[in-house]
Amino acid sequence: MFVQILIVAGLLVCAVQAIRSKRLLLSALWLAGASALVALEMYLLGAPEVAVIELSVGAGLVTVLFVFAINIAGEEDMSALPVVPRPMARIFVLISVVLLAWMNLEVLGLQVAVIEPLYFKTVLWQNRLLDVYLQMVLIFTGVLGVLGIMAEPHPSSRRTAEHGQHAGLEAKEQR
Amino acid sequence: MDISSLLLAVICLLGIGIYAVLVARNLIKVIVGLQVLVKGAMLALIAAGQIAGQPEVGESLALTVIVADTIVAVVGLALAVQVRRRFGTLDIKALSTLRR
Helix, strand or coil: CHHHHHHHHHHHHHHHHHHHCCCHHHHHHHHHHHHHHHHHHHHHCCCHHHHHHHHHHHHHHHHHHHHHHHHHHCCCCCCCCCCCCHHHHHHHHHHHHHHHHHHHHHHHCCCCCCCCCCCHHHHHHHHCHHHHHHHHHHHHHHHHHHHHHHCCCCHHHHHHHHHHHHHHHHHHHHC | CCHHHHHHHHHHHHHHHHHHHHHCCEHHHHHHHHHHHHHHHHHHHHHHHHHCCCHHHHHHHHHHHHHHHHHHHHHHHHHHHHHHHHHCCCEHHHHHHCCC
16 A cells, blocks of 8 residues: 555656756656556556556667657757647646546446456457557557658758758847 | 546646746647646546456556657657757747747
8 A cells, every 4th residue: 555655655756857857858767667667656556568568668768769750850949839838727727637637536436347257368469459459550650750760851851951950040139 | 546636647747748838948848738637637547447347448548648659759859859950049939939
């Protein structure tokens, strides 16, 4: 019980730090910490198969991709004002959180239904086979995405890129 | 830990994720916010499976969400890298006003 509360507290701290960090690399590392703690929580909730996948994919692969992409794209100073004003964003988040909590109140009153237990592999490979096909398609999309990260710009588009960088600098100066 | 505490943590994670998506100006930061949002959704699916008495179904759905979330991150990062190369910035506001 105490360990789980510690894990959840650590998870929330990691999530907040991931969005608060000024440096993108630190954000990616905090996110990896959050993923690892989510995996630990899943394991303690009795879902070890999903926990292992979350740990290897969420905390491992995604972090490597983030670091790779940040190294290519580079850090950028983002101290300017956000598009949505912060007070308005906070009000919107507060409304969302209250609505979610209100909807979950009904769930908390329910008794846990006792249904014939199934095996995870039976549910995944037989009952939800369509999900497996969807995952295959998504993985191929991911491979194309990785190629997109590594793709070099076409020579004809370099001039446009230089023009774009110039325009980006101008926009930054105007701010 | 009882389910109510877990749901509270899930709601907090969703709130943090929504706030990050709304406030972030950096394209990569928006993807980080989406990742936080989806982690809350994954925990919610597992908790929902346990509440419904069918934890395997919740785990199966969480597995699908993990795959989908990873692909969203990969495609989003690829987009961010290419946008940075082409326009020289990751600022969402600057990108929305730039013309080729």
